[in-house]
Amino acid sequence: MSEFDIVNKSYPQIDGLNKATGKTEFVSDLVLPNMLYGRVLRSPYAHARIDHIDISKAKSLRGVKAVITYDDTPRIKFGPRSEDWTILADGKVRFYGDEVAAVAAVDEDIAEEALDLIKVEYTELPAVFDPVEAMKPDAPLVHENKENNLAAEFKIEAGDVDQDLKNSYFVYKDRFYTNQVYQAYLEPMGALASVDLSGRITLWTGTQIPNMMRITYAKALGISLDKLRVIVPDYGGGFGAKMENNVHLITIVLAQKAGQPVKLINTRFDDFVGGNPRVAMYIDIKLGVTKDGFITGKDVHIVGTNGARTVYAPVIVATACYRPDSLYRFKSVRAIGHTVYTNTVPTSCFRGFGNSQMTFVLESALDMIAEELNIDPAELRLKNGIGENEVSIHGWKITSNGLKDCVLLATKKANWNQKRKKRKFFRGIGLACCNHVSGNRAFAREFDGGAGIVRIGRDGNVTVYYGESDMGQGQKTVFAQIVAERLGVPLDIITVEQVDTDISPFGMGSFATRGTLMGGNGVLKAAEDAFKQLAAVAADMLQAPPDEVECKKGKFFLKSSPQKSVSFKEVAEMATFKRAGAPVVGVGFYKPPTELPDPKTKYGNISPAYPFGCHIAEVEVDPDTGQITVTDYVAANDIGRAINPMAVEGQIQGGVAQGLGWTLMENMALDDKGKLINPDFLDYVIPCVMDVPEIKPILVEPVDPEGPYGAKGIGEPALNPVMAAITNAIYNATGIRIKELPITAEKMLKKLKEMKNKIK
Amino acid sequence: MRIRPFEYHTAETIKEALTILEKYGTEIKVIAGGTDLLLAMKQKKILPHHLLNLLEINDLDYINDEPSEIRIGALAKHSYIASHPIIRNEATVLAEATGMIGSWQIRNVATIGGNLCNASPAADSAPPLLALNAKIVIADSKNEKNLPISSFFTGPGTTLLEPDQLLKEIIIPKTKSRRKANAYLKLTRRRGVDLALVGVAFHGELDESGEKLKNVAIAMGGVAPTPIRALEAEAELTDLSYEKAIKKIPIAAKAAVAATQPITDIRATAEYRKDIVDVYVRRTATKVLNILFNKDG
Numbered sequence A: 001m002s003e004f005d006i007v008n009k010s011y012p013q014i015d016g017l018n019k020a021t022g023k024t025e026f027v028s029d030l031v032l033p034n035m036l037y038g039r040v041l042r043s044p045y046a047h048a049r050i051d052h053i054d055i056s057k058a059k060s061l062r063g064v065k066a067v068i069t070y071d072d073t074p075r076i077k078f079g080p081r082s083e084d085w086t087i088l089a090d091g092k093v094r095f096y097g098d099e100v101a102a103v104a105a106v107d108e109d110i111a112e113e114a115l116d117l118i119k120v121e122y123t124e125l126p127a128v129f130d131p132v133e134a135m136k137p138d139a140p141l142v143h144e145n146k147e148n149n150l151a152a153e154f155k156i157e158a159g160d161v162d163q164d165l166k167n168s169y170f171v172y173k174d175r176f177y178t179n180q181v182y183q184a185y186l187e188p189m190g191a192l193a194s195v196d197l198s199g200r201i202t203l204w205t206g207t208q209i210p211n212m213m214r215i216t217y218a219k220a221l222g223i224s225l226d227k228l229r230v231i232v233p234d235y236g237g238g239f240g241a242k243m244e245n246n247v248h249l250i251t252i253v254l255a256q257k258a259g260q261p262v263k264l265i266n267t268r269f270d271d272f273v274g275g276n277p278r279v280a281m282y283i284d285i286k287l288g289v290t291k292d293g294f295i296t297g298k299d300v301h302i303v304g305t306n307g308a309r310t311v312y313a314p315v316i317v318a319t320a321c322y323r324p325d326s327l328y329r330f331k332s333v334r335a336i337g338h339t340v341y342t343n344t345v346p347t348s349c350f351r352g353f354g355n356s357q358m359t360f361v362l363e364s365a366l367d368m369i370a371e372e373l374n375i376d377p378a379e380l381r382l383k384n385g386i387g388e389n390e391v392s393i394h395g396w397k398i399t400s401n402g403l404k405d406c407v408l409l410a411t412k413k414a415n416w417n418q419k420r421k422k423r424k425f426f427r428g429i430g431l432a433c434c435n436h437v438s439g440n441r442a443f444a445r446e447f448d449g450g451a452g453i454v455r456i457g458r459d460g461n462v463t464v465y466y467g468e469s470d471m472g473q474g475q476k477t478v479f480a481q482i483v484a485e486r487l488g489v490p491l492d493i494i495t496v497e498q499v500d501t502d503i504s505p506f507g508m509g510s511f512a513t514r515g516t517l518m519g520g521n522g523v524l525k526a527a528e529d530a531f532k533q534l535a536a537v538a539a540d541m542l543q544a545p546p547d548e549v550e551c552k553k554g555k556f557f558l559k560s561s562p563q564k565s566v567s568f569k570e571v572a573e574m575a576t577f578k579r580a581g582a583p584v585v586g587v588g589f590y591k592p593p594t595e596l597p598d599p600k601t602k603y604g605n606i607s608p609a610y611p612f613g614c615h616i617a618e619v620e621v622d623p624d625t626g627q628i629t630v631t632d633y634v635a636a637n638d639i640g641r642a643i644n645p646m647a648v649e650g651q652i653q654g655g656v657a658q659g660l661g662w663t664l665m666e667n668m669a670l671d672d673k674g675k676l677i678n679p680d681f682l683d684y685v686i687p688c689v690m691d692v693p694e695i696k697p698i699l700v701e702p703v704d705p706e707g708p709y710g711a712k713g714i715g716e717p718a719l720n721p722v723m724a725a726i727t728n729a730i731y732n733a734t735g736i737r738i739k740e741l742p743i744t745a746e747k748m749l750k751k752l753k754e755m756k757n758k759i760k
Numbered sequence B: 001m002r003i004r005p006f007e008y009h010t011a012e013t014i015k016e017a018l019t020i021l022e023k024y025g026t027e028i029k030v031i032a033g034g035t036d037l038l039l040a041m042k043q044k045k046i047l048p049h050h051l052l053n054l055l056e057i058n059d060l061d062y063i064n065d066e067p068s069e070i071r072i073g074a075l076a077k078h079s080y081i082a083s084h085p086i087i088r089n090e091a092t093v094l095a096e097a098t099g100m101i102g103s104w105q106i107r108n109v110a111t112i113g114g115n116l117c118n119a120s121p122a123a124d125s126a127p128p129l130l131a132l133n134a135k136i137v138i139a140d141s142k143n144e145k146n147l148p149i150s151s152f153f154t155g156p157g158t159t160l161l162e163p164d165q166l167l168k169e170i171i172i173p174k175t176k177s178r179r180k181a182n183a184y185l186k187l188t189r190r191r192g193v194d195l196a197l198v199g200v201a202f203h204g205e206l207d208e209s210g211e212k213l214k215n216v217a218i219a220m221g222g223v224a225p226t227p228i229r230a231l232e233a234e235a236e237l238t239d240l241s242y243e244k245a246i247k248k249i250p251i252a253a254k255a256a257v258a259a260t261q262p263i264t265d266i267r268a269t270a271e272y273r274k275d276i277v278d279v280y281v282r283r284t285a286t287k288v289l290n291i292l293f294n295k296d297g
């Protein structure tokens, strides 16, 4: 029997029924009176000068209410990390899909027709798409003032890498490439914007960072923060992509210009060419080991694609440079990361945030080292894995740590030892580990943490306000469970409100696998506050001191004599009467014991808790066609205590499926002019249900001292190890290591043929 | 990606449909399941001013089992064809191929007529019908004619059909062989909801003695401007005993590859498509031979 009533139990998502029956109103479903529909005209060139834009015809089309170009915007340079954005293109387009103009019209058909009537004259300019090419001295510049197209450089060093590599028994060296992939959420990006008579803007949008986005956008619009309200309705997924994007600002400017509300939802095409896909990276690695398999030094150089303007690529490249350094006991590490402008779509966050790219490389390298040393890959991980209550090379204080259990339980469940020994032709089994964070102080620079508000009205119903963002991953359900547990009430009297910057706490948002830990702690503290207020009233009613009362299953009772009780509803009613109608409002916050890393050494504990994982994939390779089938998958993840085990399993299964797609089929392909040639789901292939084997999740639950009820995060570590687990299995099946993702059947067959020719 | 306005017509009989077609000529397109047409309209590849809905036409979605042939109405849906006992027994290869089209949702609305008239070089129903020597019935307001399907496709997206004509039905002749077998293989980038990068249909029969292979037919999709037959490859295997045919399969496969002229595109290179033709001809041939000669392979 669990010590809990609600927490650590599997409940369906509290909004699941509404979603499954189509009742949920997503951003795309919202309608306001007099609302117009917006559309964006995008650049057909990767790099070009805009010589002339003629909007006169579009403007005179019946039903068109606004046509805007750069001149209609506030003309402010801005950006979340680097001021290299403008709301619409200022004289120059820098990628295929760059925003040139926009229209708002009474219906979508007219808006689309109006786009065709805008005449733009361009002069094409030389362009560059590959970040390594872009760094060369004679490469065309994406921004005239950015020398060598360098958007950012990141350096980190600890210990003496050169010495350690020199003294190593073996040093594995190689170059890997992780390609650009699209998040493929169900609902494309978009927004609804409305401007009131005072000029105050309300923006409804699916965003993972309502509060941080608001700061960036206020700057872009040249307004003070209080003039912009952001509301986050239910929205169809994000996986990291849904942060700042010009489409929201264009919606606002259209609404300002038209004097009517405007809804602008990307078509899938717009979303492919103008979204925020994953940062592609070239990664060079040198990894040293001793003869008996202890990792010595790691030396890494990364060149990552920023795209034509900076969203979050530099911090993602930085993360790739050092995050997995806290997975093992490295003696020394060094990394340089270059984030480079290219004439391609701006890149940004995608589940894993750079750690997934680097984990693919590190865990591939370890596999090769295991083979070289003739050590079992699982044993190699166990030997080097960081332990409980250790401090990593970058000063991360690892507290709860289930890494070892993840390896042991996964290998057991997958029958690893037997399967590694009994080799079958073209069948293989591979393993990979990962670490991650539950919040990233290096990203949330002003402060980190979470806050909540819990309101209980006369009717005894509970409303929870939080400041993160539920994009479908299940935050609302988890927060409801935490609050219900703390108050001692059933789940179904809890409502979790949408995030509204006018009402909700100032939350940092949903990224860095932080929601459950930060936001969860925030609402837990708020529930605690509310509980104390209610307990005081209940104590009065039961004529006992407040610390004598407890609440379970919606009933306050005395610890000493549980039969003396009064219902939660009655207490709520009494509390409201006593306070002349004021509801009970609990407010609370959680400030994690993290440190902003030292700017020079990057030393510092960036997260209150660190999740770990070990995944094992089995594959079958068709030697004639190159087709790869993942036949079995075991995923052990250390997630602290699972607030909702079923939701965790869902996250793991989704993460594995997404990683499988990246490994085997997904790729944003450009032609030689930098045009995306597969901006649709016909040719941007993501796995379907038949490509995904039964994924067997194992929940490893060391109770974390900082997590709410001991919970850590799962979002990103569900995906991080997948690429290496599968490619290591392919290596085990074929002896072939393909170092550039994705490994399509065609690529696989080519390598198989090359190998055959060598053997001949 | 919006659909431009158009005028909508609907017909309840073929005759009515043909009259409407005659009236509007090149201005009109017919719509069956719409799973190809609406996409093309969204992408502005075609902008018809009129659409004629065929789905209200009564009784054009039949599968009729007649003594010497099977007749399939142009409006028969893929899910119906794939699960129909007559097709599964008499034209297994067609059941297999239509069962691999798109997803359940697509197969429940998309028609075989639409698949053929859309004339994608990779249309999944085409190679089986080519391999089965099917005929098609084309109708206009004046008459009806009966053509071998091999003459129907004229290029990627084009057929013999005139704007005022309809594909009415497909006729699969029944052969009188003691035994026949066939199979379809389709290369996709994932295991469902994907177009055929390569499709190979293989058909074979036993002669009267029961010892030799006859009426070998190999048809391929996705490897030439239209679905094609590999006549030389077929000849390599014709009139051979099991043992000889099995040995000859690699040569036949090479001959099939020689008949292709695939392109390189985002889905696959020409070279890979050829490799797969080679593999799939070998696999389908082996499977069919083993069935015909009762071997467990």
Ligand SMILES: Cc1cc2nc3c(=O)[nH]c(=O)nc-3n(C[C@H](O)[C@H](O)[C@H](O)COP(=O)(O)OP(=O)(O)OC[C@H]3O[C@@H](n4cnc5c(N)ncnc54)[C@H](O)[C@@H]3O)c2cc1C
Pocket (backbone or CB within 6 Å): B029, B030, B031, B032, B033, B034, B035, B036, B037, B038, B039, B054, B074, B075, B100, B101, B102, B103, B106, B109, B110, B111, B112, B113, B114, B115, B116, B117, B118, B122, B123, B124, B125, B161, B165, B166, B167, B168, B193, B194, B195, B196
């Ligand atoms: C998600 C998805 C997956 C798909 N997967 C596959 C696949 O795996 N394999 C495959 O082969 N196809 C696939 N398709 C394509 C399509 O579904 C098929 O080609 C389908 O059979 C078309 O039939 P329809 O009834 O929808 O045709 P429609 O779209 O209605 O018509 C297609 C064309 O044929 C014409 N037409 C239709 N019926 C007649 C008739 N009786 N006489 C004259 N002209 C006619 C129309 O004018 C139009 O030009 C897929 C499509 C989608 C959207």
